[in-house]
Amino acid sequence: MLGGARARRARGPVRPYAGRVQMSELTALLTPHGLALLGDLGPISSTAEAAQAVSRLRAAGEAPDLVAAVVGQAHLRQKATAKFGEFASRMLFTRAGLEQATRLPVAARHAGRMRAAGLTRIADLGCGIGGDSLAFAGAGLTVQAVDADEVTAAIAAYNLAVFGADVTVTHGQAETSDLGVVDALWLDPARRTAGHRETRRVGAADYAPPLEWVFDAAASRPTGVKLGPGHDRAALPADAETQWVSADGSVVELVVWTGALARPGVRRAALVLRDGRAHELTAAADAPDAAVRPLGGYLHEPDGAVIRARLIGTVAQQLDAGMLDPRIAYLTGDGAVTSPFVQSFRVRETMPANAKAISRVLVAHGIGRLEIKKRGMDVDPAAFRRSLTLRGDAEATLVLTRAGGKHVAILADRVG
Template sequence: MEIAELTALLTPEGLRLLDAMPPVESSDDVARAVTRLRRDGHSPDLVSAVVGQARLRTRARTKFGDLAERMLFTRAGLEQATRLPIAARHAARFRDAGLTHVADLGCGIGGDALGLAGLGVRVTAVDADEVTAGIAAFNLAPFGADVEVRHGTAEDTDLRGVDAVWLDPARRTAGHGETTRTRPGDWSPSLDWVFDLARRMPVGVKLGPGLDRDLIPDDVEAQWVSADGSTVELVLWSGALARAGVRRAALVIRGDGAAARAHEITAETDAADEPVRDLGAYLHEPDGAVIRARLIGDVARSLEAGMLDEHIAYLTSDAALTSPFVQTFRVRETLPADEKALGKALRERDIGRLEIKKRGVDVDPATLRTRLKLRGPETATLILTRIGTRRTAILAERV
């Protein structure tokens, strides 16, 4: 979105048109909406802004639920925004630490600031992009004087009177649409600047979950977060925001809105792995946050499980146990790993619908599924992995 589109949108006419728009879910919906609005005599800038926002609101429901219908977005801002249930949990950490005024530096469209303000925390929200700051101001307007939105950089923000900082460094190229990832040295603000600030005051910093662990300071809490099976972020907490005795944490969230459930495992350091053992009656796939936090060993011990291979994140056990930190499968049998023999074995078992999971092997599940030429009414999960140097195919079913 360009400034001309935002200006056209932030008028009584623009907002009325947007609120009256039906859901825009497909390219055909876009074409019909554009044709109708242009026929009604609206300007190109206004039509582009209204239709674009209507489509983004539809997409934003997965992160913001019903609140999305009262918000504005950029495509890049929505992609990078924190899901509201996760933002609320982050905000609770500031509140519970007794921190009442937080600077949200690199606030984007205001997702994290919404979580903070919703819990009664005063927020100073700052973004370096003028359009994004304008959109954040619109999204945060219901909180009145409790939220101030500024157009500026993190480095130039006056932090006097602020108790703590939430930071989401720009890790992608500038823009409101398609962007690309950049290297840590090119982030804004830089990691060095962020870590220097974290030594002087309580800071929470949102980063990509794949951050090189060697860059993580020893004196912060590192919390990896997953949502519905996808590892979405790493948050580093310093000062009063870091929990005593916790340096590694995996937060696993399942479901949306009021139905969302959160589970967390914490430790003082990386967990030692359990020894390798033979394939048992159950196979467990640890959540990505658990893997990133290197807490597989602690989860394995809770399941009375061992590693299937020392280099691959699959656990196996004979005990009928599971946990929120794994997906558990009951092992039916092992099958030939050779593609031709594997397809024959699956067809003999009348398996026509097959979920394919893989680790440690170079396989495209979609292509393999087609080549297996499956048929029949049965369903199953096929787990392709490597045990030592041996490729293994495990037929299983979800627990």
């Protein structure tokens, strides 16, 4: 038992342990002395800081397993602040578990949807280090969390201990879990090989639990299924709501919602979280593409969630814009308007997409700081930058793309 969360072993086979965090290290850490050392150590953000901490603790006579655990956790806590904020300083992690964990603001929206649907007892199958369960329990839901890896389940139990009997953490398989008392499921099938440190992505056929079982379970009761944003759209259930989520400019997940968790009439959704605010587009189907038009006074780059959800046409209509090219996700128009669903740029001028022509324009404008964006061109922006002449105090954005069947360079300024 770890804290207030009950950790128990479920029947059935489990995935073998493979990774850096050993159970011996975790056992050494989960003592008053180990946790006190971790609390006193403070954040570690570099290899040099980690080496200094190891030397200091070993010189003080601390055991190797405990030193490895404490220093490793201090480093992971520092990295975890981007996802968990101040909560990271009170949590434990594995490297793989942190990489795969849902950001807390995103998980909070999952929990809010559960509550809005009137669901109160959630099974988090494939809970990892407990990120989504943390949000569910924090929203007042009762949670049954399950993970197939023993170390990961133990860490989840620690992270969720503050919720006491409202959360149980089980080491076991999703497929063999007793779901008799839950009224909704949250499923996050493992999309990487087992382990706690060095893992690799696997194809959909090798997800654990298998996608066939996942979607069968999702058809039996209200469910949210977290998948990678690039998941094959043709393999998604036709009668579910599919929601792509971006956070601060990065598309972080695709969620398939079923049953009472799917909104009536919604089959496609793009949720954009930026600067602490949420904006969403919803539709009953993919939006028709906007017509192609020549480059206007403004260029708009749709958010990745909008592109994945295929709702570019909806945004184009809102902005009175058209496609710059039928196969490239840039919009253009003459209106001085923008939207939370795009990044907008005011066009200065266009030129051939070669370094000499671009450099002449950059020098003429005194541009020394340049953001380079590209779509539809096979070019490495970092390498291309080295071929340009940058001189002066002004700044701008250079867009390398295709328009009218030709490669073009567009010099522009960001619109707030």
